[in-house]
Amino acid sequence: MRRKIRCAILSGMFLLLIGILLIGMYGGTEALLVCAYALAAVVILLTLAAGMFLYANRRFKNTNRYKNLFVGTDKYINSTTYRTNHTRNYDIANVGSSSAVFAFDYKDSAVKGCNWAMAPESLAYNFRVLKNYFSLLKKDGTLLITMTPFGFCLKDYSNDLANAKYYRYLDFRLILGYTRWKRYVLKKYPLLYSPVYALKGIVRDQPDDNRLALATNPMFSEELETDAIRWVENWKKQFSISDLDAPVSERNRENMVYNTNLLAEMISFSLERDLKPVIVLPPTTSALSSNFSDHFCETYIYSIIRNANTQGIPFLNYLRDDRFAKDELFFNSFFLNAEGRKVFTQGILSDLKLIKK
Amino acid sequence: MDMYRTLNNGVKMPSIGIGTYQMDWKTLRQVLLTGTSYGFRSIDTAYAYYNESLIGKALKLIEKENGVKREELFLTTKIANGQQIKGDIQQQIDDSLKKLQTDYVDLWLMHWPYPGHYIDTWHKMEKVYRSGKARAIGVCNFRERHLHALLESGTKVMPMVMQIEYHPLRNVPSMIALCNEHGIQVEAYSPLCLMNKRLTKNENLKSIAAKYNKTIPQIILRWDIQHGIIPVFKSANPGRLKENIGIYDFALSPDEMESLFAMDEDYKFHPESLNCPGY
Numbered sequence: 001m002r003r004k005i006r007c008a009i010l011s012g013m014f015l016l017l018i019g020i021l022l023i024g025m026y027g028g029t030e031a032l033l034v035c036a037y038a039l040a041a042v043v044i045l046l047t048l049a050a051g052m053f054l055y056a057n058r059r060f061k062n063t064n065r066y067k068n069l070f071v072g073t074d075k076y077i078n079s080t081t082y083r084t085n086h087t088r089n090y091d092i093a094n095v096g097s098s099s100a101v102f103a104f105d106y107k108d109s110a111v112k113g114c115n116w117a118m119a120p121e122s123l124a125y126n127f128r129v130l131k132n133y134f135s136l137l138k139k140d141g142t143l144l145i146t147m148t149p150f151g152f153c154l155k156d157y158s159n160d161l162a163n164a165k166y167y168r169y170l171d172f173r174l175i176l177g178y179t180r181w182k183r184y185v186l187k188k189y190p191l192l193y194s195p196v197y198a199l200k201g202i203v204r205d206q207p208d209d210n211r212l213a214l215a216t217n218p219m220f221s222e223e224l225e226t227d228a229i230r231w232v233e234n235w236k237k238q239f240s241i242s243d244l245d246a247p248v249s250e251r252n253r254e255n256m257v258y259n260t261n262l263l264a265e266m267i268s269f270s271l272e273r274d275l276k277p278v279i280v281l282p283p284t285t286s287a288l289s290s291n292f293s294d295h296f297c298e299t300y301i302y303s304i305i306r307n308a309n310t311q312g313i314p315f316l317n318y319l320r321d322d323r324f325a326k327d328e329l330f331f332n333s334f335f336l337n338a339e340g341r342k343v344f345t346q347g348i349l350s351d352l353k354l355i356k357k
Numbered sequence: 358m359d360m361y362r363t364l365n366n367g368v369k370m371p372s373i374g375i376g377t378y379q380m381d382w383k384t385l386r387q388v389l390l391t392g393t394s395y396g397f398r399s400i401d402t403a404y405a406y407y408n409e410s411l412i413g414k415a416l417k418l419i420e421k422e423n424g425v426k427r428e429e430l431f432l433t434t435k436i437a438n439g440q441q442i443k444g445d446i447q448q449q450i451d452d453s454l455k456k457l458q459t460d461y462v463d464l465w466l467m468h469w470p471y472p473g474h475y476i477d478t479w480h481k482m483e484k485v486y487r488s489g490k491a492r493a494i495g496v497c498n499f500r501e502r503h504l505h506a507l508l509e510s511g512t513k514v515m516p517m518v519m520q521i522e523y524h525p526l527r528n529v530p531s532m533i534a535l536c537n538e539h540g541i542q543v544e545a546y547s548p549l550c551l552m553n554k555r556l557t558k559n560e561n562l563k564s565i566a567a568k569y570n571k572t573i574p575q576i577i578l579r580w581d582i583q584h585g586i587i588p589v590f591k592s593a594n595p596g597r598l599k600e601n602i603g604i605y606d607f608a609l610s611p612d613e614m615e616s617l618f619a620m621d622e623d624y625k626f627h628p629e630s631l632n633c634p635g636y
Contacts, residue, residue, distance in 0.1 A: 031616055077631075078631065079631050079632070081626075082628055082631065083626065086554075088470060088622075088623075088624050089622075089623060098613075128634075131634045131635040131636075132629075132630055132631065132634045133631070134630050134636075135628040135629040135630035135631065135636065136630075138623070147506075150498060168492055171631075171634045173634060272502060
């Protein structure tokens with residue numbers, strides 16, 4: 001790729017030079033002089049533009065905005081790290097979106113586990129991650145398919161930027177809109193992948209994403225209430241829902257059908273590969289879960305799981321589980337903090353009888 | 358012990374082979390010239406190794422320098438996932454043959470059961486087999502479910518060979534039993550599991566090796582051929598090549614054979630789904 005770019009630049013400059021020389025040859029000394037100045041100006045401008053581009057590109061690569069695109073991607077094992085890492089036959093793994101990222105931590109447990117969740121991620125990408133990594137699980141290993149309250153309304157993110165992280169750890173055939181050019185620029189010249197996003201990052205950077213390190217909840221109960229409302233309002237906006245208890249819109253219905261089929265397919269896929277799939281709905285604070293009526297849960301979550309789960313795999317619902325709903329286990333109204341992660345992971349492993357109480 | 362195994366179509370295949378994955382020309386040249394001078398006759402490559410052209414060059418060199426003709430060698434190559442997706446399987450074998458500078462391969466394997474394509478690929482490979490461009494055809498990295506699906510799809514030609522990751526730490530008994538049931542010859546890649554410390558530090562293997570005055574790799578390769586598996590090993594070290602052919606002058610006892618089987622822990626060196634998503 002780099003050679004192609006160099007070739008294109010050199011060929012362009014060569015043609016420019018030839019053109020100017022030809023003009024000079026047929027236009028006399030004066031024209032030649034004008035052409036020489038023009039050439040010098042073009043070279044200076046191109047050099048300046050290239051310098052500015054390289055500078056901006058380097059600046060962007062040092063921003064949190066760039067680094068945050070790939071937060072957590074180093075946890076995935078690739079063929080090389082797999083060979084040097086002698087752990088084999090993992091007992092358990094989970095896929096999922098943001099809530100799953102913050103829900104599971106197998107590090108200090110008695111089982112070998114992998115958290116394959118990524119924030120944020122659609123169910124379709126959960127499945128792609130599963131397809132890429134399931135061989136790391138042992139025969140009869142447990143696979144947690146983690147759900148979120150509005151996850152079934154999401155098909156895939158329309159913004160191509162959401163695909164960027166997968167270039168780090170998914171097989172190229174599984175990445176939506178994959179091109180070799182995008183792979184190249186993401187690695188070398190990320191400024192070109194999404195110039196607007198990059199320039200915003202250079203002008204005004206965002207904080208480092210250190211949410212996984214948070215071990216306490218900095219929010220008081222009133223702040224949690226506000227945070228919960230913020231989450232709900234954002235979801236309502238994202239999925240064009242005016243009232244959570246109103247009938248489901250046509251678009252959301254279509255996506256829910258799509259995800260029902262996808263979940264059913266994931267279950268079959270796992271069972272065919274001698275895995276034990278389990279559907280999990282992680283806990284949230286009561287500040288958040290109290291926004292979800294029984295009618296909402298039935299419409300947006302439970303009915304879909306029921307329709308997809310024709311093979312009768314376990315469904316562990318912790319949405320309103322008092323054991324894990326304490327505010328101090330979260331770092332906002334939705335996500336478990338480091339301590340909460342440990343407590344919840346031990347709890348689910350115990351419920352699955354993978355560890356003793 | 359016979360230096361050849363007979364496949365289910367009558368083709369004779371050497372009972373041990375040399376793998377060529379990730380070898381540059383200098384290494385490949387040395388390995389193949391030295392290997393064939395020691396008596397190795399089976400060479401294993403693949404489209405995905407990107408060295409078929411070098412193998413073609415080496416075949417000429419082997420004939421010129423060692424006097425070993427093409428027809429004395431057993432040449433294996435494999436069809437890659439990308440080729441399966443393209444679907445023009447007839448064209449793909451022609452491309453491989455051109456690079457290998459030969460009219461036929463002795464064994465053409467499907468490298469992975471690529472989801473959504475592998476059954477169709479197999480049926481197209483059957484046609485290539487009938488055309489004579491491959492003396493035998495087979496598959497790699499299959500699990501039982503893949504083989505069952507293939508057989509249920511109306512297979513006209515039973516795979517002659519199944520190449521899988523196989524070593525004392527992973528001896529997939531149910532897959533071997535299924536292959537035996539259908540007369541499919543099992544070929545082992547990574548037979549030494551890259552001399553994983555679980556093998557090199559194993560006291561049982563050490564004591565068996567000491568008893569026969571052999572090395573641990575020789576014991577493992579012997580274990581392979583003694584129960585009818587064809588190992589394909591990779592080594593760039595001429596000394597190891599000589600060592601690895603020296604496995605025909607002793608035999609392991611039934612208890613010793615059993616003790617190697619007992620090391621099975623389904624330890625995979627090559628995670629399948631990382632190579633073949635959705636595997």
